[in-house]
Amino acid sequence: MRQRPWLFLLPTLILMSISAFVPLMAVINYSLHTIFAGSTPEYVGLQNYTDVMGDPQFRGALRRQLTFSLIVLLIEIPIGVGIALCLPRKGPTVGLSLVLLGIPLLIPYNVVGIVWRLFTQSDIGVIPRVLSMFGYKYNVSLDASDAFMTILLVDVWHWTPLVVLLAYAGLQAIPQTFYQAAEVDGASTWKTFRYVTLPKLRSVLTLGLLIRFMDSFKVYSEPLLLTGGGPGNATTFMSLFVARKAEAYELGYAGASSIIYLYVVIVMSYILFQFINRPPEGKRA
Amino acid sequence: MARIELKSLEHRYASSRKGKSSFAIEDLNIIWEDGTANALLGPSGCGKTTILNIISGLIKPTGGEVLFDGVEVNNRATRNRHIAQVFQFPVVYDTMSVMDNLAFPLRNRGHDEKEVQSRTGEIMELLDLNKLADMKAERLNPAEKQIVSLGRGIVRKDTVAVLLDEPLTVIDPVLKLDLRRKLRLVQRELKLTMIYVTHDQHEALTFADHVTIMKDGAVVQSDTPEGLFLKPSTPFVGYFIGSPGMNMIPCENNSAGLEVTGSPLFIPKSIGGKTDNLEGSIELGIRPEFVETSIKELPDWNRFEIRSLDHAGAYQILTLESGSIRIKSRVEDHFVSKEGDPVWVNFPTDKTNLYANGKLVTP
């Protein structure tokens, strides 16, 4: 009986060791060596790590990433909750709404990139044309802030539905009686939201926050396709930065930056988690 | 506080199948007097919660009127009806303290802070919540939460009535008694009109001065607890009230009295009473508490055999059999007998009820 849990976990453990554990060890291994194409790797201890941390390019990418992730959260969570509040709760329209919401989430990331490239290209895109009607010269490939804003917009467009779905699930879980009681107590719409809905959404919102935070660190295809990481470094976020180093076969560097990158994500997620989801103090018997 | 009246109330649920709709309630008429403790008792699903929600305005009835002190309120919004409702599952505002919970209804209506403080102080005193005043509501146990819910209901001085929907459902049995006592105390102190909905007869009978029994969306009987106990108007009320419920014995009318179908029992006219004009299916109803049981044979008493005995502490419940008839009788703790023994049983006239076609026959 004692062995049963582990038996049940066996398939998972096997799959995860191949997909996760072994590659991770490999990456750590790379990070401790200098590797050149064609020659044997040379053990350098933590040298790569200090190189990476000292590299302004790396620090720039990290800073850009954190800014991006933060702004993304500030926009997507409120909008997501707002839309979820507007969704129907019962009836035939529910299924339809869920399908519509799911569609942006099902588009391969590079198709997203392609579509938005269509939208934003100087020569054939809708956005430059529309904006020029208002007198704004929009150029995603030359203007750094245009590029950054565009990637933001793409992410919001792409991922807010996920927040909506999560918030919706959370809302469905709130029993009607709480709203009835608020009605009986004469609470205004805002007060009902603040004292009933929001507290009860806390765990789901934490989830949404964490998922979006972690996933925003992975943004890769969209900047790659839309701006190539530019202009200059304006939209070179962490994932892009590391992938470039790996493609250039600077595996030692890539390995070290990967580990730091991973570490940052885990630590920040943990902090966020603790901050938002303070465990409730003990309940009275 | 006010007098609440339901006139010809009717409500049906929208149904998923076209054409067929089910009435939850049909042609309901009930009056609850101002300042009284009332219970609405009935098996689950008979429409009790629907009625409460109609009174508080959370549901709009498909027909009929709801009147507070004679004024129709059908079109008044919930927040303007000044109703307090305590739900089955405790509802508190988790993020607020107990005191803020109680203050919530007052603050929502714009009372000034001094007034809010003094009134919540009064209520906390009455409900014995002072020690918990600053505690966050989510930390309370269910019984405490229900008290806070009740507090929110009575904190407003203009509350018209307090509606309670099976409030003790999730409460620990140990704490139920205490909570019931508090409810009763509050009702008496503040002279509130309270309507307590439950399917538990014990709760209803001990709390209320007036009990309305419902089944399948209609009122079966509305009376004081004694009235319901002594003179149930239908066999259903007889079964439902009392533990164990009333014995019902099917009979046939013959010139000399009542013959009991399927048994050698015979109820002479002197006991059966005015049976002459009774037609249709006849039943004799008598509560186990009133069945007179004797070990010794007595004239005119009927013979039964003991099928089983249940000791319940201060008394025993005997299951007695005669032919195909089984009844229960309640006897004292020291009644000595065993299974298979014969006993002689009498049904005292004043405690025996006759039912024709499911309705009580009144002399």
Next chain:
Amino acid sequence: MRKRSITLTIYFLLLFVPIYWMVITSLKTDVEILQSFTLFPQQITFENYKEIFTSEVWRSSFFNSITYVLLNVVMTLAAAIPAAYAFSRWNFRGDHHLFFWLLTNRMAPAAVFMVPFTELYYMLNIYDTHFAVALAHCLFNLPLTIWILEGFMSGIPKEIDETAFVDGYRFPQFFRTIFLPLIAPGIGVGAFFCFTFSWVELILAKAITLTEAKPVVVTLTVGIGAEGVKWGLLASAGVLTIIPGILVVYFVRNYMAKGFALGRV
């Protein structure tokens, strides 16, 4: 109520503008795309779609994608269901730590693992196979699915298990006839997320495939290069990649609605 419908309509419209744009672009001629700016194709052409359907490369790409995605869903569910059951029903030493470690893998950015994967799979001789991609995607699908399923399973009281055992059910029987139907919405939600994330993933899929298992997401990256972009073709390929997704969502929508209604995401 009115405010809600308006907000929703606006939101959905905004959401679909890019998709609409992609659809009409796929129906335009290349000339029209580059020269003029029209809200509706002047000349509707199915040329692009024809090219895709007749092209061996595109056809096999679609086939590859669907294959490894389905493979992944099956593999993930097969491993996740027992694992979630173990986490939900039993407390064992290290269970919390294991669970947390599993979740951290979900955080792992694929870029980190690109090279090791390539090398590892090469070594194991499964490079450029459907199985490889399905396996690689387990990295993030498995933790997520276990997490979702564990949530659903915890919503089912242990008493049901115990009653079944007392009634004489053997474990496999109990699992198949009683437990699985109860968590069906959870499985639906899990399968949906697996399908979604696997279908859209690019970095790993690109890294470990070459020609045999080349998925459509990779084929789509071709055509963005020096010679100029064939927008019409890409748009139509794009549209086609969305369709399987739409079908899947459509079919599981009731499970999803139920799953969401149970509030255990």
